[in-house]
C-alpha cells in the first residue's frame with residue numbers, strides 16, 4: 001500500500017498526510033503548508049518520533065497511525081539477538097514524542113501486544129507492518145461512520161453553517177477527518193452552507209491546514225480570527241460548533257486544541273450546539289476526568305515568531321499550553337464510530353465504552 005487505504009465507493013477522502021511503502025513512511029510536511037507541499041521519507045522509528053514532536057505530522061489519529069508505522073520500521077531496523085529490546089526501546093521513544101493525544105499510546109499499546117506474540121524478527125516485521133496498516137484503515141472507516149452518525153444526530157432538513165477549530169481533516173487522520181469529516185459529509189449531502197474555520201493561534205492549523213484542505217476540495221469555507229468566533233455565533237448564522245478531540249475521559253471531559261474550551265462557553269451562551277467528533281481510540285476510560293490529562297506546553301517561540309518573523313520581543317515570557325479541557329457539561333454530544341453520547345457523563349460514556 002503506498003497511499004491512503006482504499007475507499008469504499010467513490011467518496012473523496014481528501015489529501016492524505018501519510019504514505020506507507022513497507023520499508024519507509026512518507027509524511028507530508030505540515031509545517032510548510034499551505035505554500036509548499038513537501039514529502040519527507042522516513043525509515044527509522046526515531047525519525048518518526050522526531051516528526052511527531054516537530055509537528056511534521058499532527059492531529060491525534062494521524063499521530064497514532066504514524067507511531068504505529070514507526071514501530072513497524074523499528075522491527076526492520078533492529079538487528080542481532082536483542083532485536084526485541086531494540087523495538088521496545090523505539091516504542092518508548094515514540095511514546096515520548098507528544099503527551100496529550102491518547103491515540104499515540106493506544107496505537108503503541110496495540111503494537112506492543114502484537115510484538116509480544118512474534119517469535120522472530122521476520123515475523124515482527126510482517127505482523128507489525130500489517131497491524132499499522134490496519135490501524136490506518138480502521139481510522140478511515142471510523143471517520144466515515146462518525147460522519148454518518150453525526151448527520152443523523154443533527155437531523156437537519158435545511159443546509160447549515162458550522163464553525164470548526166484547529167485541523168481535524170484528512171491531514172489529521174487516516175483520511176476524511178473527524179469534525180472535518182462531518183463538514184465533508186454535510187457538503188456531500190448538499191446540507192452545508194459554509195464552514196467557518198478558526199485560524200487557531202498560535203500554530204495556525206485552521207488557516208494553514210483547514211482552509212487549505214477545504215478550499216482544495218471545493219468545500220465552502222470562511223477563515224476567521226479566533227477572536228471573531230463570538231461575533232459569528234452571535235450573528236445566528238451557525239447551527240453547530242464541531243471540533244475534534246485529543247483525549248476524552250470517563251466523565252466526558254474533552255481535551256482538544258487550545259481555544260476549544262472558550263468556543264464551548266460561547267456556544268452554550270448563544271444556544272449553538274457543541275459537537276465533539278472523535279474515534280474510540282481517543283477515549284481514555286482509565287482517566288476519571290479532564291484534570292488528569294497531561295496538557296502539552298510547547299516552546300514560547302511558537303508565539304514569539306510566525307515562522308521566522310518576530311511577533312513579540314525575543315525575551316518576553318510566554319505561556320503556551322497547546323490544549324485545553326472542555327468540561328463535559330458544556331458538550332452537547334460526543335460522536336464516535338461506536339455511536340453517540342448525548343450530554344456526556346460517566347453513565348453515558350460507560351454505556352458505550354465500558
Ligand code: MRU
Pocket residue numbers: 058059060061101165166167168169172173177178179205243244245246256257258322
Ligand atoms: O497540536 P495538534 O495540531 O496535533 O492538535 C490537533 C487537535 O487538537 C485536533 O483537534 C485533534 O487532534 C483532533 S484531530 C482529528
